[in-house]
Amino acid sequence: MTIPNITVVGLGSGDPDQLTLGVWRRLQAVERVFVRTAQHPVISLLKENGIAYTSFDSLYEQHDSFPDVYKSIAEALIAEAGNTTAGGQPLIYAVPGHPMVAERTVQLLREQCPQAGIELEIIGGESFLDQAFVSLGIDPIEGFALLDAAELQPALLQPQLHTLIGQVYDAFTASDVKLALMERYPDDFEVVVGHALGVADEQQIIRVPLYELDRTPGYGNLSLIWVPRSDDAALRNRSFERLHEIVSILRSPEGCPWDREQTHQSIRKNFIEELYEALEAIDNDDPDGMQEEFGDVILQVMLHSQMEEETGAFSVYDVIQSLNEKLIFRHPHVFGDINASNSEEALGNWEQMKAEEKRIKGTDANRKSVLDGIPPDLPALMKAYKLQKKAAKVGFDWDELGPVLDKIEEELSELREAIATKSEEEQASELGDLLFAVVNASRFIHADPEEALTRTNKKFRSRFEYIEEQLRIRGKQFDQTDLTEMDRWWEEAKRQS
DSSP states (O other): OOOOEEEEEEOBSSOGGGSOHHHHHHHHHOSEEEESOSOSTTHHHHHHTTOOOEEOHHHHHHOSSHHHHHHHHHHHHHHHHTOGGGTTOOEEEEESBOTTSSOHHHHHHHHHHHHHTOEEEEEOOOOHHHHHHHHHTOOGGGOEEEEEGGGOOGGGOOTTSEEEEEOOOSHHHHHHHHHHHTTTSOTTOEEEEEESTTOTTTOEEEEEEGGGGGGOSOOSTTEEEEEOOOOOHHHHTTSHHHHHHHHHHHTSTTSOHHHHHOOTTTTHHHHHHHHHHHHHHHHTTOHHHHHHHHHHHHHHHHHHHHHHHHHTSOOHHHHHHHHHHHHHHTOHHHHSSOOOSSHHHHHHHHHHHHHHHHHHHTOGGGOSSTTTTSOTTSOHHHHHHHHHHHHHHTTOSOSSHHHHHHHHHHHHHHHHHHHHHSOHHHHHHHHHHHHHHHHHHHHHTTOOHHHHHHHHHHHHHHHHHHHHHHHHHTTOOGGGSOHHHHHHHHHHHHHHO
8 A cells, every 4th residue: 555645855945056956856856846835946947847826725715714715725745645646656745945945835745744644754855045145145143033924023033143934925025024123123224135045047136124124125035134143232122122131130249339339128119109209100101211211220120130130039030930920820701712802801801710729829818817918008099099909809899889988087086076175196197098088989989098198299289389389470489478378379270280
């Protein structure tokens, strides 16, 4: 019994002179030749020598995506190999370039042939990389990356490496490539477009600024894009790896004496300060400020992580891995098969998965109270809000807003009484009770008390600064006015806001 067989051969990068002798002999020796596409210069050589072939070009018209085309080609080849009416005749599948370089159909055959009981033989050929290295003058020892235009992501780009981007079939694909490159490179960075490299009378090498990449004509099956390697510091500074490198240098024996001396405790307060400065930038709707302050917050994370990396406990990459895994785990409605049609259902999924995460880790077993887990250094207003939310989850809560407002009235009355008859310490205690009751009301009206008070603080500042402006206009100081006049200006500021 003859075992079905498929032999895959590479037609080279384009020029018929680059076709290997071994592949040429194979093509001449068989009757069943299939080619992925007839849009390749070597096909003319087959025609001239009377070698019949079957092309899969028609499948490109029948499907909406390349993956579907490649899947259909692999299925058709496996069916042909198992065709008993062919009498076990050898079957050759010819692909552009080298079969193992940027050829998805071959990868599919490698996966599926063993299951179908088909022997698969692969014979190489010159790939487009060979001609790219020669025509563009690239020495691969300097480091290079080969990427697929159809799956190009900014995260894959490394400016310190030569980057070759294949499968750039048309201007639409070139446009997608341009947008991805612009995430890491400046708009005027010079890139190179290569058409039909190594093919006599057809080769074109065009240097263009990045922003013109999709305006360059001539894209087709034999096109690629080369992004030359660069040691430009501005490009390296757009990478997370460079940030990690800089922080490690600062903490090294050859680094900064001040950074080397710091500990978790010594820069703890810096973390808090940077967070508040970032919040200020957010509240001011200041994009430039946010860009700078977010960087300062990230620096604190990097410094603390670097300290632990030096002890071997964990690195910032462990931090990132834990975060990524947490985000995926807690969003089953995005990364899993659970649905969430609105934000409330999404939040419910988050809380459910968070509880499951704690159960798996066993963290809940170490907690004696449902109120555990709230950071002790939170501002009191935020801590009160979180305490009440945790208590409410187990049913310790009012059912509606009315009794909450009654409680505020009760606490206000007790504060009035304490002010009239009790010590300052007892007055402060009653004030705390009143504030706690007000925080409770904030939950029922779905308002974060910290944010609400922040807005009021901002509003107060704006109106008070209006009073100061009116005093300056009139050449007055505060000791030259009175509450009645200031209150009038305050009301003016209210009407203008």
